[in-house]
Amino acid sequence: MKSALDGIAGMKSALDGIKVLDFTHVLSGPFCTLLLKDLGAEIIKVERTVVGDIIRRDSPRTEAMEGGVFIVLNRGKKSITLNLAEKKGRDICRALAKSVDVVVENFTPGTMDKLGLGSRELCGLNPGLVYASLSAYGQTGPRRDDPGYDPIAQAMGGMTSVTGFPEAPTRCGVAMGDLSGGLFTALAIMAALLHRAKTGEGQVIDTSMQDCVWLLTAIEFAPKYFLEGKIPERQGNGHPAMAPGNLYPAKDGSVIIATAAFGQVQRLFRLIGGEDLVNSPLCSQQSERIKYKAQIDVLVGEWTGTRTREEIANQLKSIDVPCCAVPTFDQVCSDPQLLQREMIIEVEQAASGKVKTPGSLFKLSKTPGNIKFPAPSLGEHNLEVYSSMLGYTEQEITQLAGEGII
């Protein structure tokens, strides 16, 4: 693994030369800038003095008390400290904003404006600046000022209402409100950078976590409500458009079977029920077949229930029907497929030593993800950033630290 990553270190990155001034904290915003870092941007993480990002020491932690999620989210970023409560700190912030390409922030809407660091002010100083804000509900609308975190965004965007079994709405265990917010913001920033490459002009981006969750949820669920007036039912491990498609019992556990192409359905039905089943209404096109979903699940479950997971997987593999057992989390973490694709790597933390993190999923032939870097200690890059970007001397930097400005 080491040698392959070493090869990457010498390659170009898509965002080489792009500087991001990163005011984000916790999860959504740092995930956005992590993706930009993987694509080669230089991320300057601006943290509060003394404490830094509030998840720096959150559990789970290394023995050296570094937060594990913090490390995963911030590998490869530079950390500087800056006290935005002080006028001098805000002046420094404005000076930095003049020479970066992107600003990202995920404060409650209005926070940066109150500090005189809003999009209008900073884009006024730097017309090529891409200024991205990410918040629970966005910068406009009746709820813009309401606080919100992932569980709220998931619920308000509709994801919670369609996840889980009929008895109870269920949060997606993964923080899709935060993470999709970060992902869509990264995509919007890339779009703005492309526009800037053509025109030289920057712009302002306003991403709402609720919007993100809503878009993801609406793709498959809104048509049912808009066209039929029906509230989508929660399907547990089922899939609203698949029949067969569910978690089915096996002799020694359970398996997931998922079908989409009509040929898959026909081959599966031939295997479990012969030509009679293939010629029955249960084996019609999706729009007809989906009405028999419950019956189909019973039939498939009766067949799987008398076989082991291995028998099922082998038989379905031979007829090209997607199937798997649900791996436990530890099995996922040692999955040969993920390992071979370098999706689990190690970074060397100064304080904690080697720490495993997920790798980059950006498998681009010329500009692959650029990831072999530790997360910074708080203010680790104060000297480097403040001297190179603002020309401060070591003495001035020490003085600013003494004054509590950085």
Add this chain to the structure above:
Amino acid sequence: MKSALDGIAGMKSALDGIKVLDFTHVLSGPFCTLLLKDLGAEIIKVERTVVGDIIRRDSPRTEAMEGGVFIVLNRGKKSITLNLAEKKGRDICRALAKSVDVVVENFTPGTMDKLGLGSRELCGLNPGLVYASLSAYGQTGPRRDDPGYDPIAQAMGGMTSVTGFPEAPTRCGVAMGDLSGGLFTALAIMAALLHRAKTGEGQVIDTSMQDCVWLLTAIEFAPKYFLEGKIPERQGNGHPAMAPGNLYPAKDGSVIIATAAFGQVQRLFRLIGGEDLVNSPLCSQQSERIKYKAQIDVLVGEWTGTRTREEIANQLKSIDVPCCAVPTFDQVCSDPQLLQREMIIEVEQAASGKVKTPGSLFKLSKTPGNIKFPAPSLGEHNLEVYSSMLGYTEQEITQLAGEGII
């Protein structure tokens, strides 16, 4: 709403002038190209003759038998038909690939290679081409040839194992395997376009849905396993890093409360338990407090259980603690916040009339999402595309249709 969108129609888009030859079908790939369309690219959707994308007529449907999910995913794209099983069809495909910027495909790995339309062949014809492949497991690794759909990718990436209640792993109701695959592929394509803008060179992108789900899941869950060797527990509506953070009972239903900042926890605990609770170990920093999550949930639940949802929401709003009831899907679809942000719009389908779809979440000040377009009928743009891109006459196009090539 109409006037605001009319304003947008005259604005520039980030991907103006970018042509995408789109071989994707069903959900993951079409979501990728939907995002590129929202950002202004021209999407030429290449469909099989006669049937087209297999979800074109899937349920739920309009009265004119157009699939609702198909419309949502394909609004604004151009549709051409092309028979890749015929040599003449593949020759036409290679000719088209010479004059586009991006090719996207989501077939099983190897399918395009077998047709002579793989990345090596098409990038050989067009060195500036960005060629993106999206599949269940990616183009490399021991499982590259295995078929897989969203439920498989969710399970194999670990999301299913951390979603739901302790009794049973649960699929996220939203197809996050497909949709994150589309999202990350769009992001990778944008990165490749930025690299091309600087260097002129295209490249090949290999996205794995399993990798995407794994990265999303690993951010919060891998550290616990890697640092403590513990398999993360499923938390139902809880959040692995939040205490308090869960769905709590109310007199007339239930509410979600989510906390992250320490001040929020202190204010909430002061409200429900006074200074005694604020001074107890239950109100310590996150790394300590998280150990008492179960106790904290009981305390918060006792307080919420004797109040209505409205009382709780009002009290928590006054102390700036995030809280909401879980809206049902129909409530989400009429949420004033989403409506004001134009996240629900209408397109005019030639066959079906006005159809509601989600709007664009790309709120960019200079290049906003560009969305006011219907989904195409099958082959609707054959004449336009084949005449403008390949110079075919109307007569030649009619002949190709007669031969079953287009």
